[in-house]
Amino acid sequence: MPVQDPGQRQAAEAAAGDRDSHRRLRYRTLYFVDTSYGSAPLPVWERPEPAPRAAPVALSRAKIAATAIRLADAHGLDGLSVRKIAKELGVGPMRLYDYVVNRSELLDLMVDAVYARIAEAGQRSEWRATVLAIVHRTRDAALEHEWFADLLGARPHLGPHALAVGEATAAALSQAPGVRGVDDLQRALGALNAFIVGALRGEVTERRTARSTGADVSAWQAALGPYLTRMLETGRYPTVARLVIDGAHLDAEETFHHNLTTILDGVTGHPRT
Structure with a gap:
């Protein structure tokens, strides 16, 4: 009252x-x-x-x-x-x-306005397609509004649009093979959310670092390459050497999608063919 x-x-x-x-x-x-x-x-x-x-x-x-x-x-x-x-x-x-x-309420309103755009991903006919659409929409939102990544996992998001996104995600995962009860669902959501928070914060941090230093991958390699070469030539780091020498610079979006599908395969207990 x-x-x-x-x-x-x-x-x-x-x-x-x-x-x-x-x-x-x-x-x-x-x-x-x-x-x-x-x-x-x-x-x-x-x-x-x-x-x-x-x-x-x-x-x-x-x-x-x-x-x-x-x-x-x-x-x-x-x-x-x-x-x-x-x-x-x-x-x-x-x-x-x-x-x-207060400021907390202001942040709540801002976050929920972003979730309103994520909620537009909507439901798909198949559970995996629904989760993929929501998570990729979340990545798009974090890259458009980098501050949003700072608030992911930092505090509960309980606005109406955030709850709608949470409901759609949980409902989709509950239909996945291998998710047989609420405990399985909690673990699946926890693993998925941990991946989203870690992946998006890492990607946003890389973008910010590149902007603030003005250094892209080529500049970084030119600055630290000689040191790294000397260290790898010691033979103490053979697996790191393989990654540096033979590994390609992976596309961020493709890598995000690959890792996301790997997470879904694992948490549902039924890998895709």
């Missing part, structure tokens, strides 16, 4: 068109739910949007999240702040706190 919070006076807004806001007191309506650990605020997903107000700039959580995503795409999560988002929207920073109470 809503609880008025008159004890927390919000600071004056500085946005154009809201020049008189410092002359009136505004009160935030907070929503609480009773839990076994006491009273807690309702998650952002269950709180209604603030009532529309007479202001030059209309706001919504979706609009705030979209602006935050654009800023994070350009500057990363370290360059993201409520003040910068407010400036981009042309409003005072305190207006945003009517919609999100």
Whole structure:
């Protein structure tokens, strides 16, 4: 139920068109739910949007999240702040706190907006095709929004679109051969998620390193090649030498797909022919 919070006076807004806001007191309506650990605020997903107000700039959580995503795409999560988002929207920073109470809620909204695009992968007629479509869509999202990879595995993703993606993935895996009960399903999901997090964070880290140093594979080989050659010629690292000398530079997308199918073969217990 809503609880008025008159004890927390919000600071004056500085946005154009809201020049008189410092002359009136505004009160935030907070929503609480009773839990076994006491009273807690309702998650952002269950709180209604603030009532529309007479202001030059209309706001919504979706609009705030979209602006935050654009800023994070350009500057990363370290360059993201409520003040910068407010400036981009042309409003005072305190207006945003009517919609999100802290940075964590803002990140939740951003993440779920990305999951909305992943959810478009939809269901396929066969379980494996469904999982492949969802995971490849997740990779596309992480490469488009590199900050998204930083948040994978870092905290639970419980927004409605994230839950929809989780449901579709779990439902598909539950139909796989070798997944005979909830324990098998939990293990399969755990292995799949571990692969996704590790693979995407590794790929995004490589991209960032290449950008920040300006060094591609050829430049790296030219800089460290002589040292590596001397070390391999000692004969102490024969398998590493084989990988360096005979191994090809693999395509990232092809490698991701190959490793993903290998994971699916393993967790379902029935390798493909």
